[in-house]
Structures are given as structure tokens and as C-alpha cells.
Amino acid sequence: MTRIAIFWVQMAWLVFLGALATVFFFKHDLIPFPQGDALGPVPLGVIWFGALGAVLISLTGIVEHAHDWDESFALWHLSRPLVGASLAVVGVLIVKSGVLAAGQTPTNPTNAVGSAANAVAGVPKDLIFYYLVAFLVGYREETFRELIKRLVDLILTPGTTHAAAATAPTIKLLDPNSGPAAGGPNVLILGSGLIGTTDVTFGANPSVNFRVDSNSQITAPLPAGTAGQKVTVTVKGQNGSATASFLYT
Secondary structure, eight states: OOHHHHHHHHHHHHHHHHHHHHHHHHOGGGOOOTTSSEETTEEHHHHHHHHHHHHHHHHHHHHHTSSSOOGGGHHHHHTHHHHHHHHHHHHHHHHHHHHHHTTOOOOOOOOOOSSHHHHHHHSOHHHHHHHHHHHHHHHOHHHHHHHHHHHHHHHHSOOOOHHHHSOOOEEEEEESSEEOTTOOSEEEEEEESOTTEEEEEETTEEOTTOEEEETTEEEEEOOOOOTTOEEEEEEEETTEEEEEEEEEO
């Protein structure tokens, strides 16, 4: 289908949407829905704004691709109003669900019809936000897909406790791994998960004024010990502990 044909189809959709807006504002009694301004939990305006955004992005594509028009996208353009309205409904339901999850009560649409001025004055701020979400979702479908991806990850991805998700400390190397019984020199403790270390001990003796240099290194002053004794160096943190051997010479 040619670019010009798609253009006139979208212009016809704009005329149709304009007619629907006129009916909503000035002949509201012609709307057959028993709930007035809403279709279930979704305000009728959401459907209209979603379709409008979808038609406008189609017209934008027609203009921007004047010199590289791809007719394989014809069905994409023709389906814009219906797809945009559908995505807008789902997008607003997601937003409403987020509001409810936050412990708030979404504002219900008011029956504000009769004139355009009265309608605008009677629309709650929350409802205007839903209209904006509907238009943006219809205009930018990629954002809706990203929203769906995040929602699926939030709801269906198994959660983990903080302790399970955090990294437990490990010791890969002591440099040096032996030292004088009188103590004194620094010992570098190399490993991983060392951020958050609360205690470093050489056997029963604590290393005073140790310093956590990074997640992979601790600088620990060597406490005094007994010559010839092999002790266990213990690193303790919020997420567990790790050990290594050290020899006093």
C-alpha cells in the first residue's frame, strides 16, 4: 500500500476521532455505555487518546520516510488506531495497579459533560494523567513494551533475601602468609566480598585498626603471636565469614 494511501487512511481516522470527541462533549446521551464515562475501570477518554497517539505516530512516519518508504509496514500503519487504543487501556491499567499497590485510591472519572469548558473543569488531575499515559503509550509503542518487560520481571521473577543476594566474603591469598611473632607489619588479605568487614582476627588475637581498601583487599596490622604457631585468620562481615592459614615465625 502506498504512502499516500496510508496518509489518507490516517486522515480519515483523525476525522472519525474528531467526530467521537464531538459526540462525547455535546451529544453525550448518544454514548451507549451504562457506566457513562467509563468502560469498566478504564475511562473512555483513554481509548480515544491511545488511538490519537497511534494515528499521529503513523503520520510522523509517513513524513519522515518520504524517501525510503517501505510498503511492508503497511499493515503496521493500518492497525495503528486499534493497537494504540488497546495498548493505552493496558498501560492505564498498569498505572492504576501501581497506584493501588502504593496504597492510594485512583480517582474515578466524573460525569462532566454538556460543554467543553465544563468537561475540562470537571476532569480530575489523576484522570488527566491517565489521558497523558494513554496518548504516550499509543504514540510510543516501544515504551509500552519496556513497561511490560519491567512489570513481568517485577511480578514473575523469584525474589531473593538480602542475605542470599549479598556476596559472602572469600580469602584467596594472604600477602605475606607468615610473619614475626612480635607482630607489627601489615598483612594484605586478598579476596572478594570484603566490603562490610567488621572483624579481622589472627587466631584469638584481633587485628587492631585494619583497613578495608576495596571489595577485594584488606590491610590488617599483624598482632603478636607465638613463634612457630599456625593460626587461622578469620574475616567476619555482615554476609558471612572466611578463613585462611597464617604462620608465626
